[in-house]
Each structure stands twice: as C-alpha cells, then as structure tokens.
Amino acid sequence: MNGPVIAWLPDGRRLHMNHGPIDLIVEAFGPKEEVQAAYAQAAERFRTMLEELVAELVVLRQPVSEKQRMFRSPTARRMEAAAGRHFPAFVTPMAAVAGSVADEILSTMVEGRNVEKAYVNDGGDIALYLAPGETMKAAIAGTGHGLDDRLTIRASDPVRGIATSGWRGRSHSLGIADAVTVLAETGAAADVAATLIANAVDLPGHPAIARVPASEIDPDSDLGDRLVTQDVGPLSTSEVATALEQGLTVARSMAERGLIHSAALFLNGETRVCGPLAVTDDNTYKLPGRSACHA
Amino acid sequence: MNELSERFEIQPPERKPAGEKLRCDACPVMCYIAEGRTGACDRYGNFGGRIVRCDPVTILEHAEGAVVPFDKEPWDGKLVNAKRRFVSAIGAGTTYPDYKPAPFIVSQEVEGVDLVTVVTEGIFSYCGVKVKIDTDRHLGPETATVRAEGEPVGHVTTAEYGSQMLSLGGVRHLTGGSKAEGRVTCRTLMELCNKKPVELTIEGGATVVVQAGAPPIIDGKQEARMRVGCGSATIGMFATQWRGLVDEVVVVDDHITGVVSEHQAGKVIGWADTGIKILGHRSTPGRYFKVSEPGLGWGGTTIADPLEILGPFGARKGARPGMSLLMVSTTGEQYAYYELDEALQPVEKPFPERLKKSVALIEENCEPALCTVLFMAGAGGSLRAGVTENPVNLTRSVQRMQTYVTCGGAPVYVWPGGGITLMVDVSRMPDNSFGYVPTPALVAPIEFTMRREDYIRMGGHVEEIRTLEDVLEKGGEYFNAREIRAAPEGSTWPSLQLARVAK
Numbered sequence: 087m088n089g090p091v092i093a094w095l096p097d098g099r100r101l102h103m104n105h106g107p108i109d110l111i112v113e114a115f116g117p118k119e120e121v122q123a124a125y126a127q128a129a130e131r132f133r134t135m136l137e138e139l140v141a142e143l144v145v146l147r148q149p150v151s152e153k154q155r156m157f158r159s160p161t162a163r164r165m166e167a168a169a170g171r172h173f174p175a176f177v178t179p180m181a182a183v184a185g186s187v188a189d190e191i192l193s194t195m196v197e198g199r200n201v202e203k204a205y206v207n208d209g210g211d212i213a214l215y216l217a218p219g220e221t222m223k224a225a226i227a228g229t230g231h232g233l234d235d236r237l238t239i240r241a242s243d244p245v246r247g248i249a250t251s252g253w254r255g256r257s258h259s260l261g262i263a264d265a266v267t268v269l270a271e272t273g274a275a276a277d278v279a280a281t282l283i284a285n286a287v288d289l290p291g292h293p294a295i296a297r298v299p300a301s302e303i304d305p306d307s308d309l310g311d312r313l314v315t316q317d318v319g320p321l322s323t324s325e326v327a328t329a330l331e332q333g334l335t336v337a338r339s340m341a342e343r344g345l346i347h348s349a350a351l352f353l354n355g356e357t358r359v360c361g362p363l364a365v366t367d368d369n370t371y372k373l374p375g376r377s378a379c380h381a
Numbered sequence: 382m383n384e385l386s387e388r389f390e391i392q393p394p395e396r397k398p399a400g401e402k403l404r405c406d407a408c409p410v411m412c413y414i415a416e417g418r419t420g421a422c423d424r425y426g427n428f429g430g431r432i433v434r435c436d437p438v439t440i441l442e443h444a445e446g447a448v449v450p451f452d453k454e455p456w457d458g459k460l461v462n463a464k465r466r467f468v469s470a471i472g473a474g475t476t477y478p479d480y481k482p483a484p485f486i487v488s489q490e491v492e493g494v495d496l497v498t499v500v501t502e503g504i505f506s507y508c509g510v511k512v513k514i515d516t517d518r519h520l521g522p523e524t525a526t527v528r529a530e531g532e533p534v535g536h537v538t539t540a541e542y543g544s545q546m547l548s549l550g551g552v553r554h555l556t557g558g559s560k561a562e563g564r565v566t567c568r569t570l571m572e573l574c575n576k577k578p579v580e581l582t583i584e585g586g587a588t589v590v591v592q593a594g595a596p597p598i599i600d601g602k603q604e605a606r607m608r609v610g611c612g613s614a615t616i617g618m619f620a621t622q623w624r625g626l627v628d629e630v631v632v633v634d635d636h637i638t639g640v641v642s643e644h645q646a647g648k649v650i651g652w653a654d655t656g657i658k659i660l661g662h663r664s665t666p667g668r669y670f671k672v673s674e675p676g677l678g679w680g681g682t683t684i685a686d687p688l689e690i691l692g693p694f695g696a697r698k699g700a701r702p703g704m705s706l707l708m709v710s711t712t713g714e715q716y717a718y719y720e721l722d723e724a725l726q727p728v729e730k731p732f733p734e735r736l737k738k739s740v741a742l743i744e745e746n747c748e749p750a751l752c753t754v755l756f757m758a759g760a761g762g763s764l765r766a767g768v769t770e771n772p773v774n775l776t777r778s779v780q781r782m783q784t785y786v787t788c789g790g791a792p793v794y795v796w797p798g799g800g801i802t803l804m805v806d807v808s809r810m811p812d813n814s815f816g817y818v819p820t821p822a823l824v825a826p827i828e829f830t831m832r833r834e835d836y837i838r839m840g841g842h843v844e845e846i847r848t849l850e851d852v853l854e855k856g857g858e859y860f861n862a863r864e865i866r867a868a869p870e871g872s873t874w875p876s877l878q879l880a881r882v883a884k
Contacts, residue, residue, distance in 0.1 A: 088408055106408025107421035140409040304421075305402050305413040 092129045105136040110208050116201035128195035146179045147308035161190040168274035178308040185249050185277025188213035211249040213273035216241040245269045245347050249276035251284040258300050258314035263287035269347040279346045287333030294319030330358045403427045486845045495833035499768045506822040508758035509550030510573050514597045515607045515750035519675030520545045521586020528582045532565035543607040567821035573754050574807045574815040593754035594808045606747035608711035612639035613668045620646040622739050629655040630707045635681030643667030656700030658692030680710035694725040713744030760801040774839035784831040789814040
C-alpha cells in the first residue's frame with residue numbers, strides 16, 4: 087500500500103501532496119519563514135487525511151437528511167455541513183470531499199501563521215486564504231472555450247472556494263455539463279454546489295446521451311444505481327440551451343439561498359453565468375466574454 | 382493551471398461490460414474496481430483480473446551479434462541467455478511531476494561493469510518533430526505554415542540536398558496557440574512519431590501525406606525516388622556515358638539545370654557546341670538557375686513540356702538539322718528525345734534504345750524517396766528529479782557523456798549546450814512508443830544509462846535500484862504486464878558509446 091507522498095514541485099515554490107485519490111497543489115505567499123512553517127503545518131495535517139476519511143467512508147457515502155450526523159474527522163464534518171445545506175436534494179457528503187479536504191488543509195496551514203495569501207488546489211477544487219487587502223487571480227478551464235479574463239478574487243469578496251464539476255471529470259455526474267464552475271464561501275460549498283448544478287444540466291431521456299448505473303462502473307459509488315453520464319452525442323442548439331437553463335435555474339436558486347456566490351455553466355461551447363464572476367479594478371462586476379482562454 | 386484543464390479534457394471513457402470486481406490495495410480507499418475500470422485515482426485499474434498500472438512496460442530483446450555455432454562446439458545452453466534485455470520506458474509509467482523516483486531504476490551488468498538504467502516516460506511540453514521529405518518537388522515557400530486538420534502545426538524550414546524540411550509542433554503550437562491548435566498539433570506529432578500517416582497542407586504549396594519510413598505522397602502522387610543530384614551534378618556524373626550517343630543533353634532541375642555541351646564536364650571530353658539556348662539565369666557555363674518556378678513537373682519545376690525552357694537553336698553556334706537532343710529530369714523519371722528539323726525546331730521522336738541505359742542509370746542512382754521523422758524534445762524539466770535528487774547532475778552527466786540517453790532503446794543525439802535537448806529517429810523506436818497527455822504534451826519513453834558508481838555519485842535514488850531479473854519477474858509495485866518485444870533493427874544494446882561507458 088502506498089502512503090502519503092509530499093514533495094516540492096520542480097518550481098520549488100509549490101508543494102505537491104498525494105495520497106490515493108487525493109492530489110493537492112499547495113502554495114502560500116508571505117515571509118519565507120512563515121511560508122515554511124505554514125507548509126509544515128499543512129504537511130502534518132495531510133499525513134492522516136485519507137485514513138481519517140476512509141474510516142468514516144461508509145457513512146459519508148450515505149445521503150444527507152434533516153438530521154446532521156456527527157463525524158470524528160473535522161474534514162468529514164465539513165463535508166456533512168456543506169452537503170446538508172442542500173437537503174432535501176439527494177446528495178451525499180462525498181459531493182463535497184475535494185473541497186472539504188482543500189478547506190481543511192488550508193485552514194490548518196494558515197492557522198497562527200502570518201501569510202499574505204494561500205491556496206490549496208485539490209484537483210481543481212480550490213480553497214483560498216486572503217489576508218486583508220490581498221487578491222488572488224485564478225483562471226477557469228472550460229472545454230475549449232471559457233472566460234476571457236481571469237478571475238480576480240479580493241479579500242473583500244465573499245469567495246474563498248472555487249470548484250468545477252462535469253461528466254468529463256474524474257467523479258461521475260448525473261448531468262451532461264462539460265463543466266460547471268462555482269464560486270462560493272468555502273471550497274466545500276463550491277464543490278457540492280458545482281456537483282449539483284452539473285447534475286441539473288441535463289436532458290432526461292435524450293437518446294444521444296449514454297448513461298450507465300454508477301454501481302456498474304464503481305461498485306462502491308455513493309450514487310448507487312443512479313444513471314451516470316458516460317457519453318454525450320450530438321445535441322442541437324436548442325437542446326443545449328434547454329439543458330443549460332435547467333442548470334441555471336438550480337444555480338439561481340442556490341444563489342438566492344446564499345449557498346453560492348456565482349456559477350458558470352459550460353456545455354457544447356455555450357456558457358451561462360449566474361451571479362458576478364469577476365471583479366475588475368474599477369470595482370464593477372464584469373461578465374465573461376466569449377473568446378477562448380487557456381487556463 | 383493544468384490541473385484544471387487536464388481534468389476536463391480526458392478522452393470519453395470507453396464503454397465496457399462489467400466483469401469480475403477487484404479490491405485495489407494501492408491506497409487506503411481500497412476501491413472496489415470493476416473489470417476494465419480504474420479506481421478513484423484513475424491511475425490503478427482492474428485489467429485482466431489484476432490490479433495494475435495501465436500500459437505494459439516493454440522489454441526489448443537484443444540478439445547477440447554472432448550466432449553460436451552449433452556444429453563446432455557442444456551447445457552449453459548459453460544461447461538461451463545470449464539475448465541482452467533492456468527495460469525500455471515504454472509503458473513504464475511516469476511519476477510526473479517526479480516527486481518520487483522514476484518507475485524503474487534497473488541495474489544490469491554489461492561487460493563486467495554494473496550499469497544502471499533509469500527508465501521513465503517523460504511528459505514533453507517542449508517537443509516537436511523535424512521532418513525530412515525526400516523530394517525535389519516544391520512543397521511550399523520557406524516559413525510557409527504547415528496545417529493539419531486546418532490548424533497550424535508547423536512550418537517549412539528549408540531544403541536539403543534532395544529533400545524538403547519541415548518543423549512541426551514545438552511548444553508554441555502545443556500550448557501557445559488556441560486549444561484546437563494544441564490538440565491537433567499534439568495528435569499530429571503523436572501520429573507521426575508512432576509512424577502513422579498524416580496529411581499536411583502547406584500554405585501556398587502542396588498537400589503531402591507524411592509517414593516515417595514511407596515515401597511521401599504529394600498532391601495525391603506518391604514520390605518514388607530522390608534526384609541523383611542537381612542537374613549540373615547529373616551532367617558531371619554521366620557526361621562520358623552520353624558521349625557519342627547523343628549530340629546534346631539537358632538535365633532539367635528546379636535548382637540547377639545542366640547542359641552537357643556547355644558544362645565543364647562536357648568541355649573536358651571535347652563535347653561540340655550545339656547552339657542551344659536555355660531560358661534561365663546562367664550561373665557558370667552549362668549551369669542555369671531558375672529555368673522555371675518550383676512545382677510538381679519535370680525535376681521539381683512547373684514544366685510539363687521541357688521544350689518551354691529552350692530558346693531558338695542558333696545555326697551560327699553549331700545547331701544543324703538532324704541534331705539529337707536528350708532531355709531528362711534529375712530522377713530519370715521524366716525523359717524525352719528530340720531531333721532538330723530543317724528549321725532547327727526540335728521534334729519529339731520515339732525514345733531510342735541506346736539512351737535508355739543512361740536514363741535507367743540515373744534512376745538507379747536515385748535513392749528511394751522516404752519521409753524521416755526525428756522527434757526532438759527537451760528533457761530539461763522535472764523528469765530529471767526522478768533520476769537524481771540534484772537534477773543538474775543528470776544534465777551534466779549527459780553532457781559529459783557519462784550518461785547515455787535512449788528513447789525506447791533507440792540512440793539519441795543530444796544537442797550540445799545547456800539542458801538535455803535530444804533528437805531521435807522514430808523509426809528506430811518500437812511501434813507506438815508515444816502517447817500524450819491533455820496538457821497537451823507528448824509522452825515519450827526515455828532511459829538514462831550510466832555506471833552504477835556514477836549513478837551513486839550523482840545522487841541517484843540508489844535504494845530504488847533493482848535487478849533486471851527482478852523487474853522481469855515481479856514488475857513494478859502494482860505491475861502492469863511485461864511485454865517482451867524484439868528491439869528494432871539498428872538499435873543495438875549496449876551501444877558503442879555505452880560500451881565505452883562500460884570501459
């Protein structure tokens with residue numbers, strides 16, 4: 087069995103942490119000693135991360151209900167809390183696992199440290215820390231198209247989590263979105279919301295969409311026998327629009343309930359945006375354009 | 382933020398029927414994985430009822446040069462072991478970004494010296510191919526953009542003797558342009574490196590199908606032969622053989638068209654003047670530039686009728702009725718025979734038997750036209766960390782020629798200067814050695830071989846060294862299949878240079 091591996095990336099700035107399916111890129115900015123100490127805290131926290139989650143995995147794979155369950159692992163508690171806010175939708179804490187791991191590592195990393203900013207990128211689900219006055223730039227990867235500007239998140243923005251979900255990703259999706267990127271208060275909140283919005287971008291019963299029971303691909307899947315998307319064939323422009331509108335409705339509802347800050351939905355080269363996605367220097371919200379952008 | 386793009390640009394998953402499920406023990410998640418699927422990490426999967434790391438690792442078998450003579454000496458069973466085996470990096474997997482030692486660090490004794498080979502599959506963001514297309518046909522102007530599937534993937538660089546050169550790929554096409562450009566470039570490079578045919582369209586020029594080791598197909602026509610030389614060189618080679626058989630020979634060529642009666646090679650054997658006039662820029666006697674534009678006609682010109690390049694024959698300079706004229710291209714593929722009529726106009730006549738031999742000789746001296754593909758890449762990045770704790774030591778060792786670099790067992794040329802920038806002839810590598818990642822970047826096998834003590838000295842991952850036998854028997858930690866393939870011809874192991882390393 088392979089244990090956790092923590093190493094510098096070749097640039098000597100970022101730390102790479104890997105254990106089984108958890109794959110993190112970690113970076114902190116600030117005085118050198120503070121950054122070093124922050125990395126040490128993050129690394130220490132990472133060592134037991136996967137095992138803690140595995141210990142409670144069986145329950146973490148069961149859907150949330152009105153009653154919040156107790157978990158020993160603080161990461162699992164983050165997952166349960168983030169997923170629970172979406173009840174009565176069907177969702178398990180696993181929908182928030184990547185974002186919660188990012189949040190947990192990040193919060194341990196910056197605790198008591200005097201860093202300017204930091205991030206933990208868990209395979210595209212990102213948690214951010216910004217000291218007052220700091221800003222962080224990020225870019226959204228779509229599928230061959232995207233936002234014409236990088237996101238700038240300022241300390242005064244209510245965003246500390248960015249997550250992306252879609253059927254092409256590593257996790258299974260019930261929907262057909264190429265990608266849904268969500269900005270939210272935490273990584274966990276963004277992660278679970280991206281999953282649910284991506285699930286909602288859908289054309290139920292459409293013949294061009296190949297679906298198989300999740301259990302057939304992954305016998306342990308928290309999605310059970312629910313049909314997950316395996317392939318999306320050609321769709322007409324109006325079908326793409328219909329599917330995106332479905333997702334947009336869910337995203338707007340989440341935004342109204344304060345569960346997310348903004349979301350960008352991508353399908354077949356089409357984009358829908360809910361809420362402000364980027365803040366420009368003159369303090370006005372900027373909506374994404376349509377030109378290509380490579381993240 | 383490649384992490385993001387890689388996550389969303391994977392190939393659509395293949396649909397496979399569910400089979401027997403296995404518990405993976407590669408990490409504490411202990412995924413229960415259906416046959417043909419990978420676990421949550423996407424790196425370990427259930428293939429053929431075992432938990433494995435995907436593609437097979439390839440071991441090349443190099444037969445010993447000499448065959449053991451059976452009849453003279455009693456067979457001592459040595460033939461069984463007379464094959465040198467070399468663990469190539471094909472299917473070895475990668476540890477990108479190399480935060481741990483390379484997948485295989487193998488020790489092997491060669492001629493009494495312990496050698497260590499560090500085997501990994503490198504992910505090359507900086508890579509491309511240099512393509513040499515044996516043809517004199519004009520493929521396109523210098524720096525013209527070369528397109529595949531409508532996307533710019535490279536450009537025309539120059540012409541070499543008998544060949545046209547293209548430079549394809551490179552970081553600026555892979556990641557410097559649009560996503561579609563990067564994807565198509567990546568696919569084009571991979572196909573070419575895997576010796577598959579690719580159709581390329583050159584702006585303001587030809588469409589050419591290129592395949593390593595195969596003749597180019599230019600605008601639908603397969604090229605057969607390289608020219609024997611330029612028109613002038615052809616005159617020089619064959620002047621004596623034409624003497625006495627024909628009064629004048631013009632070798633039509635895009636570069637230098639040669640005229641035997643005026644050429645130095647004709648003069649020295651006393652060739653008589655013919656009053657011929659070539660419509661082109663005279664360089665030196667009997668040598669003419671620019672008789673036509675470059676094209677797909679005679680000798681790489683646009684000429685379909687060779688008489689187009691002739692002016693009127695001058696009677697005062699030696700032209701006379703009945704004078705014979707051979708016109709031939711530099712590959713011997715096009716040829717025609719004329720005689721001057723009473724008005725000194727050349728009239729095409731049936732090609733005489735006596736000249737067929739010389740035309741055949743030109744053709745025979747032309748080598749088969751081939752496309753050759755050299756993969757060029759920089760191994761300067763993080764993969765070095767998989768070899769040694771101090772990556773620059775590997776670079777220096779390669780530059781000092783203490784470390785011998787191979788790609789899939791094939792010898793490489795390492796450019797002088799900084800870094801490890803290498804070129805390798807893909808035809809010497811085993812088939813399908815190349816893969817890609819969606820970055821986009823190419824994945825190619827790369828092996829570093831050096832003396833064991835040098836490896837230790839450079840700060841190598843000594844504790845990871847395993848014997849060849851152990852690798853063959855057990856494979857890696859979660860082992861993919863071992864596939865033993867014959868090494869491609871011409872890629873000997875150990876190489877001459879390596880034998881020197883051993884000494």
